Amino acid sequence: MLSISVKEFLIWKKLQLSKGGDQESFAFLLDCIGGISNFDLNLLSINPKGNLYLKKKLDFLESVWDDHLVKCYPIQYLCETTYWRDLKLKVTNKVLIPRPETELIVDIVFNIFGKQSRKLFFAELGTGSGAISIALALAYPLCNGIATDIDQDALEIAINNYMNSSKQSNLKFYCGHWWTPLESFKGKLDLAISNPPYIPKDTYEKLPKEVKNFEPRIALLGGEDGLQHIREIIQKAPIFLKEKGWLILENHFDQGEKVKQLFIKNKFTSIEIVNDLSGIGRFTIGRYK
Structure with missing residues (x-):
């Protein structure tokens, strides 16, 4: 010192x-x-x-x-640290810096399943730093969770964060594209969650330098209309969810109605657009039948 x-x-x-x-x-x-x-x-x-x-x-x-x-280097990357809910997480430019508004996903889960410990089986697609999955694994110690990411480097960061945040063993990590690592869990999930890349291409080009120049493109860009990955996740979700299993997605501030229609098209019910603390329709949720 x-x-x-x-x-x-x-x-x-x-x-x-x-x-x-x-x-x-x-x-x-x-x-x-x-x-x-x-x-x-x-x-x-x-x-x-x-x-x-x-x-x-x-x-x-x-x-x-x-x-x-x-x-314009993000201070979180320079410090290799960020705080999210009550977690202290390691972050590098291999993972997206988890945003405060994304913290509400955990509260949405609490609203659906309650805060009492439940034997849930959940999966998070595209876990990045692991923030959402780690928070849920800690909140529900009796649950079993799977966190996936297409990038092995990102997955290593998530695994490290889990080991530093918990002494439990109720969260597993798999590498692969969206649902691909979950082939052996078809029809078994109570809950699937994703904060996928949803930025439309033209919006991505105009992002602030501290985002565009440093945060991983793969975690931000959602194709021409921003819905490329959201479409794929919703279309395949019924294969992996239990009957009455839930899907929770984060989306761009102006995509709520379009995402809602995708839920309807794929036979989801109890569909709701949930606002963030700024009153923006940041999340779309639905139950499969």
Whole structure:
């Protein structure tokens, strides 16, 4: 640990924030790499005396912050960490940074199945960092889950995150394209979940640099209309779901009605478009017969 006076640190902090960026990202950097929590920062502001201890030198922290500002490099990738619900997850540019709005998927599951521990059998298609599956495996310790991803590197990150988040063994990981790894589980799933690539091609080209230049294209681009993968997932879901099994999908903010029609076309019932906290129809859910 490196000792530095609080006064010197606060001057340095002010200088870094004067370059641009937001306080939340800077606090994230200090927490993940510097070893200074938000609570510590607040105490320093109240009592700017004495010394504090850092895990890394100020020069190193500054170089990381400059990469974030100048190159638009996402702070989560630079720190190789993100927080999602109550999980601390490793992320690299092999996986999408899980968004706060996606946290609502877990709440949707709670609304359907209740919060009491259930013997559910679920699958998540395209798990990325593993966030959704890990959260469900922890919430339902009696359940069994399968998390799939087409990218083995992404799957290794998800496995690592699960091992670091849980001592349970109720979540398995399979590599492959959407339903392909689940051939031996036809008609057995109580629940399938996916946050698939759903960005239309023309929208993808206009994404902010910090997204387009760094986050994996394969996890974002959903074909010409954004529905390429959603179509495939919905069409094949009835093969793998139990009768009255549920499918929960995240979709683009303007795709809810189109996704709902795909559910109807494939004989789903109890179909609902669920809004996120901004009032946007972010999720479409349905039960198979």
